[in-house]
Amino acid sequence: MSKTFRMGGVHPNDRKISNDCAIEVFPLPRRAYISMAQHLGAPATPAVNVGDKVKTGQLIGTPSGFMSANVHSSVSGTVAAVEPVADLAGNKVMSIVIDVEGDEWMPEIDRTPDIVREITLDGPAIISRIKDCGVVGLGGASFPTHIKLSPPPGKTADCLIINGAECEPYLTSDYRIMMERPEEIVLGAVIMMKALNVTRGYIGIEDNKPAAIESMRNAASGYPGIEVVVLRKKYPQGGEKQLINAVTGRSVPSMGLPIDTGAVVQNAATALAVYEAVQKNKPLIDNTITVTGQCLPESHNWLVRVGTPYSEILGAPDGIPENAAKIISGGPMMGKAVANINAPTVKANGALLLLTEEQTRRMKSSNCIRCGKCVDACPMGLEPYLLNKLSGAGKMDELEEHNVYDCIECGCCMFTCPAGIPLLDHIRQAKGEVIRIMRSRPKK
Template sequence: MKSAKSLSSFRLGGIHPPENKLSATSPILDLPLPALVTIPVTQNLGAPAKVIVKKGDAVLVGQIIAAAGGFVSANTHSSVSGTVAKITDEVDSSGYKRPTITIKVEGDDWIEGVDLSDALVTDLGLTNQEMMERIVTAGIVGLGGAAFPSHVKLTPPKGKSCDVLIINGVECEPYLTADHRLMLEQGAELIVGIKILMQLLNSSRAVIGIENNKRDAIKQLEQLLESESGIEVTPLKVQYPQGGEKQLINATIGKEVPAGALPIEVGAVVHNVGTIVAIYHAVMKGRPLVERIITVTGKKITKPANFRVRIGTPVSHLIEAVGGLPMGSGKVINGGPMMGRALTTLDAPVVKGSSGILVMDGSESIRREAVACIRCAKCIDSCPMGLAPYLLKIWGERSELERAEDELVMDCIECGSCSFTCPANLPLLDYIRLAKQGVGRMLRERSKS
């Protein structure tokens, strides 16, 4: 094991919030099906999917209920067997109402052609095109949170090639352990998935980046990879936001993705470990993306857990599975405490991009009172993009959009390190988001004229 000093990390900034990985030793449990699932029609970044079922239709597990609306889009499947109860707009984890298909759960009958056994399949002799078709059909999107359609990332633009596939097993968000458990329990499937991607990307090298607080996972994968070549495990310093795409590339292969460019610019493609296991299932098992692993945790939760749960399961069902909402709870967050979103309702469903449900006590949920900036520059020291958050906050507050643009506000990855660090408790990122929205609008108008 490498010593802490020699561990790689990204070049600029970063923080070390308390890790609070309360559920790190809880094995993944299959959560029983709820009575109803509410499946948002579109669960991907990009073009919306189109509903192809109607109220009253009987559906099977894995049946497409909304079809991809373009190349940068993804199919949405039923995660249960049952009857379509309604197709309405419902509040999802973003807090907005979105088109949603509600299905009354009647059973667990799958579509034809899915291999439901646990047996590891390493080769089916499929061509690249057949494998890609299976990935597209299965509706795979990035499970790390961004929910970007995976097949798009597997199709490098003309003239670009992928020299190295980077696998994101960092899980730098405090509390979350879904990826950790996945690497421990499904390492063999992960490795088959990595080989599929290396073949599709025509890449001879893959690097798995894992934060050094998951030594058991690092060891497990190193053992599984002993007789393999081309795939390496790189333990990384425990430093947030190590799992940010640009930060991870910088930490693992030392390259810096230019501002505004995609990782392929430096010859890299990054996929999350959960996505890769989903790709394994899609390609080798013919299994669409209908479930994911999710951490349900919080300081007041008696038994923090990791569940394998069907897409569309209401958050309230998950919370009941760990003993219900504790008295005095304040926030329920979809995701981790640094970048997750506070839910407005516990009826919101688990979607493809949900990595955790974090219940925070009322006392932890209230922001401290903000006082004047003392120009301590700790926000600058914490920023992984080398920005000056104190200044971006001022321009955001005053709607000085050109100045915010000049100060590179669009480079901000919204990791929240600045707000976390600020000793004056200033909501720096709130104002930076305002500035980003304004500058984004300005840029779109500029490109129109």
């Protein structure tokens, strides 16, 4: 019996075209553009200067605050520039530009394919190693992993949940690593369980991936305390709050953090990065990126070094089909539209999706017919139609009263709206403003 979260959700067609494409190593870029803002929080401070020689895996950006993360060079070569580079939205972000010369790795990194099963480090050492290696959450939000593994004082974790739901249509990178590197993911989970000092670990996988469930079950069989949980295929099953609810039955309270339920959620790709960091001493410098779309002649799952421009991955301009109208970094429900195809990849990139105009063009919006489908679809139990209306009227106090800040921006409301109303556009905007107002208020 598959588990699921308690309310809302939609069923987009999953279109996992690249399911059976094994992970291939993508060639090194000619030039790597390594952003200093690859994580939630303050951007890192560049630690190299123009002209410096760097090796693959060398630290080139240091954290500039509590909520920040290390950045490492993903290539070896010479620093060509330390300057703002346009990201996928066209906004300038401080970056280190490296001209690639060969591929010389830092000597302390273990590059052998052998699986290291014995965990020698203790809890605090694991967390500091994860921090040193610049591991961030690879599910999309890029939350620094070491912070998530250190619950704030007064709160304790009692279980770890590995998110292998991959509920977004098209995406297959997590599926591929679960198929190809299951034991390393399980070891990553064991390492994080040790760091959190918990004995229970769950790996949540949607029931549309029976092979991955099988593969992870086999891998986890030798590790007590880790259980594979089969989840129903429903978007947003991989949302942090939804996943905790589906797996443990607990609900993260409104305005609360996942840790309030005792659960810590980490993405499957993050678990792999944690394994590589702790057991192989390898910083987070590459990730698996699904390149897919029905308009592409063939889809791929590439292992790409961080900082490779999208245009190289897509083989632009010839590699982009004439009918591709939108390029999305991430999945079709929550990914970001790419405005600048020369933007470099960042740690948390999971996919490049090409959609045609017919697939993605928004329909003309018409009157709300008050069908309530958005209310039924909202996994947070909000009333999107009402939030949209209040947002239009600029009623910030009422928006707060109706919990606009609980919105997880999953897009279910807009996906399901038969009138094609851009609900989430307005709600996201209102949410930002309401949260700003709430933060500016003096604490009671």
